[in-house]
Amino acid sequence: MLLDLAGRRRVLFFGGKGGVGKTSVASAVGLAQARAGRSVLVVSTDPAHNLGHLWERTVGPEVVGLAENLDGVEIDPEATTDEHLAAIRETLYSVMPEHLRPEVDRYLALSRQSPGTHEAATLERIAGVLQMGLASYDLVVFDTAPSGHTSRLMALPEIMASWTEGLLRNRRKSERLGAALRGLARDTDRSTLVDDPAHDPLVERDLRIRRTLIARREKFEKLRDTLTDDELTSFVVVLTAERLPVLESLELHGDLRAAGVHVGGMVVNRRSPGDAGEFLAGRRELEDRAVRMLTADLPGTEVTELPLMPGELVGADAVGRFADVLG
Template sequence: MSKLFNYRIMFIGGKGGVGKSTTASAIAQLLSEQSKKVLLVSTDPAHNIGDIFHVKPKDSVMPINQFLCLLEINPQSESRRYIEEVKTNLKGLVKATMVEEVHRQIDLASASPGADESALFDKITSIVLEEYHAFDHIIFDTAPTGHTIRLLTLPELMNVWISGLLEKRRKVQQNYTQLLNDGEPVEDPIFEKLQARKEKFVKVRDILLDKKKTGYAFVLNAERLPILETKKAIDMLVKHNMDVSTVFVNKVIPDHADGIFMENRRGNERPYIQQIHQLFSKQEIIKTPLFEHDISTVEHLKKYAGTLHHSIYMG
């Protein structure tokens, strides 16, 4: 059995166009066929999992069958929801005369780089904490590699940022109580909200860094650029204490593919396969073949999942 299947939470990443969504969907399909309750979540703005299963997922968990559910996260709508939530949390905490200016500043911040990722991570945090015990596996089909790296390194950055805000808020509160309240402590709802947010991030960070609960995998093709990008991504995650357990090599030319053209492609592919085994010697390597057709129907996906099952269990 694949090492990846030991994890309750799986993140499947990779360069755009390598078959990442198809692989994540096949893993979800395979596990559901083993009577495992699976939630497949897409964080990629260019969603594919709904198209693969021929459904239109909403912004809530959508059942496909008894064991499999889908959820597609829309980063833009999540960003808007996130900003509205921030505005709501500030009601009653600032003077009425300042509300308009505060909202203007929040709207400006929402357009800054990284705002969508922050909102997306907030949603992922909620999914992990709220759905963890409802499913045997939660599989995240993530956006292309660069986005994935930024997303997965956010927990540490957000924790440091909120810790800094809490410290500043604590000092302000101390000065306030000493100067205006004779040293008596007063309630600070902003501090309480920041503290609750920090505790939430700490919980999800602990889960994402728990090497018994969360696993990371990358999908690539036996080509130069996907190999280089995957190596950089794995090295970056290792720096953040996230070990990648599995590498899926997708669209490998099968032995039965005949003709001069396919033989030449196989010859071109061979040294890259060797390089993959050298570069990713610490990872489990699972190869899946190039199909003669697109994975465009549920039956195609089941066939792909069967091939994945054979690669995993039969070697």
């Protein structure tokens, strides 16, 4: 099912609890698709950067080749936040009077620490990488960070788009107020008048702010449209066959559906063999129970089971063997 799903999509997200195998499964699926002849980009949004660890090579903010038809890139939240704040500084500098620049710097230094800044920055970068990926590759695979933030990340484009819309509405109101005040000034004090509204610095400033806000809103709307387009994008939840991961994955499934994201399936990873001794057979029985709990709660959802691989899953050969077991 996993390769079927991947074959019919252009964007795949892999998410789930920490350490369940998101990076390994995302890379294996990417490799399998690359072998089938599609050009694939694997994107890690994980601060721990384990795409590089898995492939035993340095993967950074620039795209690098991992295998034939398969490239990788890692989004660094710290660097992304720096770039994000630098862009905001530039915009604020351009629209604020010069004497307020120290104020702007103080505000930005505070923003760096405030909740949501990393998320917003990561989201902007995801939007950018996704746009680039869709233009240059057949398939873009996202290996997301291990946190409850993933479903929030999926809902965020919608939130950011409405938030920017709100700002635009407020600006329209203050523009009307500004125009009225300027009209008043025109009547009372002719000497402060700017006759040509096209060269009124306030009007120009408002236009610049408006353009920036509209560009931002469009970016988030585009991202939201891509994330919620069933035919283009799907989300795969990776988990291990244990009670708590099952419960958390059910919750993630629900959150994603609520955010309008198509959940293409669940991958139960690291399944113990039933024929390799009593100890592992016992584990497998426990795992079976967890898998039954998962399928009972999600009838109709595709569940793929992947085996516990022998040896360490590190390096291109190991990823290749993992891709072999996908079917």
